[in-house]
Amino acid sequence: MNIKLTDIIRRPLITEKTSILREDGRTVVFEVARDANKIQIRTAIEKLLGAKVADIRTSIVHGKIKRQGRYSGRRPDWKKAYVTLREGQKMPEFLEGA
Numbered sequence: 001m002n003i004k005l006t007d008i009i010r011r012p013l014i015t016e017k018t019s020i021l022r023e024d025g026r027t028v029v030f031e032v033a034r035d036a037n038k039i040q041i042r043t044a045i046e047k048l049l050g051a052k053v054a055d056i057r058t059s060i061v062h063g064k065i066k067r068q069g070r071y072s073g074r075r076p077d078w079k080k081a082y083v084t085l086r087e088g089q090k091m092p093e094f095l096e097g098a
Contacts, residue, residue, distance in 0.1 A: 008036045008044040013080060026085045032058070034079045041081050051091070055084040 010031040018029040032041055038056045045053050059082075063075035085091065 005044040008033050028083050030081050032081045051089045052086040054086040057082040
């Protein structure tokens with residue numbers, strides 16, 4: 001299974017909750033590929049961002065059921081990863097202001 005690093009890390013999540021977590025300067029939250037494991041996420045973060053990772057917590061977010069009139073559909077499930085950087089590592093510049 002050969003996945004590109006940019007396919008594993010989809011995008012950083014910028015929400016009110018993740019902004020509070022980022023205030024300590026060490027925790028960053030990303031949307032990641034659903035089939036990626038913690039080892040793949042760790043290597044992708046370390047190679048793409050150049051920061052050492054201390055800990056990773058992942059969770060599956062279940063898709064909501066949405067209705068359009070009498071028709072209902074379901075949004076897909078997705079995975080997010082809470083990445084804690086090592087002590088002394090700083091967050092990449094492009095994530096600082098977001």
